[in-house]
Amino acid sequence: MGKATALSFAEAGVRALVCADINEESAKQTAEEAKGVADNAQFESIAIKVDMSNEEGVKTFVDAAVARFGRIDYCANVAGSFGRERKKFADTPAGEWLGIQNININGVFYLNKYQIKAMEKQERLSTPLTSATRPAERGSIINLSSAAAVIAVPGGAAYTHTKFASNGLTKAAAQDHGHDGIRINAVLPGYTMTPGLATFPGASPEGAQKILDANTLHRFAEPKEIADAIVLLSSPRNSYMIGASILVDGGQTITAENE
Numbered sequence: 250m251g252k253a254t255a256l257s258f259a260e261a262g263v264r265a266l267v268c269a270d271i272n273e274e275s276a277k278q279t280a281e282e283a284k285g286v287a288d289n290a291q292f293e294s295i296a297i298k299v300d301m302s303n304e305e306g307v308k309t310f311v312d313a314a315v316a317r318f319g320r321i322d323y324c325a326n327v328a329g330s331f332g333r334e335r336k337k338f339a340d341t342p343a344g345e346w347l348g349i350q351n352i353n354i355n356g357v358f359y360l361n362k363y364q365i366k367a368m369e370k371q372e373r374l375s376t377p378l379t380s381a382t383r384p385a386e387r388g389s390i391i392n393l394s395s396a397a398a399v400i401a402v403p404g405g406a407a408y409t410h411t412k413f414a415s416n417g418l419t420k421a422a423a424q425d426h427g428h429d430g431i432r433i434n435a436v437l438p439g440y441t442m443t444p445g446l447a448t449f450p451g452a453s454p455e456g457a458q459k460i461l462d463a464n465t466l467h468r469f470a471e472p473k474e475i476a477d478a479i480v481l482l483s484s485p486r487n488s489y490m491i492g493a494s495i496l497v498d499g500g501q502t503i504t505a506e507n508e
């Protein structure tokens with residue numbers, strides 16, 4: 250989904266893109282692929298290796314992005330981890346509980362912290378929509394939470410609690426920095442066909458069917474559908490949405506019963 254998001258921003262006309270992942274090779278591939286779909290004649294993209302669970306590493310990555318391009322207008326914090334296998338709540342080892350938390354909660358905290366610090370230092374960016382009553386913004390941040398932030402994934406306690414936390418983290422950051430012109434929101438995808446979902450613990454044809462039966466569209470999301478939602482919500486056209494947790498889940502959480 251991170252890759253799809255990078256490509257959607259490139260298609261939407263951004264001037265520059267920084268692709269970051271703990272897997273440097275895949276970040277590089279995405280940065281290269283983005284050049285092929287970019288809509289801005291001056292488009293540039295770079296790749297940076299970062300482990301989001303390492304605070305110093307995240308600071309260095311954000312500093313490098315600002316040093317290279319001068320400012321950061323849009324951030325999408327997409328990376329996350331589910332864990333290696335499904336386990337009942339009481340069978341979850343503390344190490345696994347803390348390990349997932351370290352990526353999905355601490356990592357998202359570090360990213361938001363240094364992205365906000367960078368945005369605070371930059372001027373507000375006027376657009377044709379800017380007016381006396383609709384002020385220009387300093388930047389937008391979208392955190393990838395999950396439909397598992399409103400319902401619990403069976404056997405996914407460690408994951409579920411981190412995604413609920415992601416909504417709270419988003420609201421806390423938005424509350425403290427909204428008046429500085431920094432708009433922070435969370436996107437909550439439903440099941441999306443990504444490499445991560447394909448290796449989803451316990452994934453099986455029957456498991457996939459259960460997921461599809463419980464979703465009113467009866468299909469998985471394409472990564473690009475989530476990516477396009479992220480770009481839409483990042484737009485200055487969306488200037489009054491702050492601290493929101495937006496479900497993009499194909500109806501997965503609409504009802505307790507399905508036809």
Ligand SMILES: NC(=O)c1ccc[n+]([C@@H]2O[C@H](COP(=O)([O-])OP(=O)(O)OC[C@H]3O[C@@H](n4cnc5c(N)ncnc54)[C@H](O)[C@@H]3O)[C@@H](O)[C@H]2O)c1
Pocket residue numbers: 250251269270271272275299300301302327328329330331352356393394395396397437438439440441442443444445446
């Ligand atoms: N795929 C789904 O069905 C689904 C549904 C709801 C929410 N989500 C959330 O959406 C986001 C993206 O999911 P996905 O399915 O594309 O995942 P994925 O597993 O396909 O990709 C995750 C990416 O994160 C990177 N990553 C992992 N740990 C990292 C770290 N410590 N530092 C930096 N990068 C790291 C991986 O290298 C990989 O490129 C996640 O936050 C996930 O929890 C996914």
